[in-house]
Amino acid sequence: MNHPLEAPLPATLAGMIDRLDQQRRSGRRETGDAAGSLPTRRYTDPAHWQREQAALFGQWPVVAAHSSELPAGSALAFDALGVPIVLTRSAEDGRARAFFNVCRHRGMALVAAGAGSEPAQAKPCKALVCPYHAWTYELDGRLRHRLHAETFDGIDPAMLNLVELPCDETAGLIFVQRTPGPAISAAAFLQGLDEHLQWLGLAGMTVFRKVDRTYAANWKLTADAFLEGYHIRVLHRDTIYPFFADAFVVNLHAGPHQDSLVARRAAFEAFEPPRDRVALCKLASPTQLLFPNTFLIWHPDYVSLIGMFSPAVDQVRWVHTMLIPPERSGADWTPHWEKTFRLIEQTVFQQEDIGTAVAIQRGLASGANTTMQLGRLEHEVLRFHRGIDAAIDGTLLPFSAAPTESSSAPPSAAP
Ligand code: FES
Numbered sequence: 001m002n003h004p005l006e007a008p009l010p011a012t013l014a015g016m017i018d019r020l021d022q023q024r025r026s027g028r029r030e031t032g033d034a035a036g037s038l039p040t041r042r043y044t045d046p047a048h049w050q051r052e053q054a055a056l057f058g059q060w061p062v063v064a065a066h067s068s069e070l071p072a073g074s075a076l077a078f079d080a081l082g083v084p085i086v087l088t089r090s091a092e093d094g095r096a097r098a099f100f101n102v103c104r105h106r107g108m109a110l111v112a113a114g115a116g117s118e119p120a121q122a123k124p125c126k127a128l129v130c131p132y133h134a135w136t137y138e139l140d141g142r143l144r145h146r147l148h149a150e151t152f153d154g155i156d157p158a159m160l161n162l163v164e165l166p167c168d169e170t171a172g173l174i175f176v177q178r179t180p181g182p183a184i185s186a187a188a189f190l191q192g193l194d195e196h197l198q199w200l201g202l203a204g205m206t207v208f209r210k211v212d213r214t215y216a217a218n219w220k221l222t223a224d225a226f227l228e229g230y231h232i233r234v235l236h237r238d239t240i241y242p243f244f245a246d247a248f249v250v251n252l253h254a255g256p257h258q259d260s261l262v263a264r265r266a267a268f269e270a271f272e273p274p275r276d277r278v279a280l281c282k283l284a285s286p287t288q289l290l291f292p293n294t295f296l297i298w299h300p301d302y303v304s305l306i307g308m309f310s311p312a313v314d315q316v317r318w319v320h321t322m323l324i325p326p327e328r329s330g331a332d333w334t335p336h337w338e339k340t341f342r343l344i345e346q347t348v349f350q351q352e353d354i355g356t357a358v359a360i361q362r363g364l365a366s367g368a369n370t371t372m373q374l375g376r377l378e379h380e381v382l383r384f385h386r387g388i389d390a391a392i393d394g395t396l397l398p399f400s401a402a403p404t405e406s407s408s409a410p411p412s413a414a415p
């Protein structure tokens, strides 16, 4: 695992820090080229939702867990993509793998999913034993044992290994694709952002708390809220705005993914080029979008890993994993993290960002507006939606070798 001080500062991240310094010195915000608009139907139309399901959630690698959630010799159910999946890590080779969580005998789930809003947790195990008739599988998916095997005349056990799904791990994240296919490379998928995550030390973090809840809003409404700093001054006026500069953001594109530095007031007070994560997070909150549905938000001393899943056109399944540095995971730190968790998850995210998304969903369903208007401070929202359209029409693929953009002014015409 990479320690933040051991990984070299990536040139792309250094460039972002320079741009933050320039904005601070000049007092000029980076904006898009042009305002734009979005049809509201894309948040309410079941046909559009079906296309997203098939093209995005069906075909793209998606973050299923932080690496620390899956210790060696364990299995973890993951069902947020709408099909039962189990992640395993065998003690022998330490590799993370994914399979359909479906027994090859008669289809029972091998590992129980989380119940209600209680997120699933990894179960220590040497093998997967089906709770129905005890067919047993190695953690690499091979069928090891069938009870009364002699009664399955002529059925070749080699044909009954678990159905594997593409899965790979990099920089502390486990990626899964819900449709079987060839092996994937998570590092190739991230197009350089894995180096940013390594420098920030994501792999070395550990879980403090995880929430898994479903709200009545299209998943893109919560995503939109993390793609612009324009709302922080108003929506978060009494919570986090006191720490942030008003809409000073640096964005870097890596294919459809994005890294941003959302400037904090401290950057305008005293700016020293940061040498490590802690120093950088005092000046700005690094925020990554791992297209299509994962966000990482680097607060001053902890990280929010958020998956926004889409069980229905008007629902978002919000999976927020709060990650902390292991040296602060002792019992004496618990009150600090409990208080932090209440502020960020319950107040800032649930009441403010998600509460807004739910209100917007109701507003859009009313038919009052047929378009949304977006200004040049919201250009990344437009770009995100263009990415979704391109993924749906097949011009954007998860492993297309799109060059990394570094322009401060991406095209922002309406889709
Ligand atoms: S369904 Fe799994 S052993 Fe029968």
Ligand SMILES: [Fe+2]
Residues within 6 Å of the ligand: 225, 226, 231, 232, 235, 236, 353
């Ligand atoms: Fe927000």
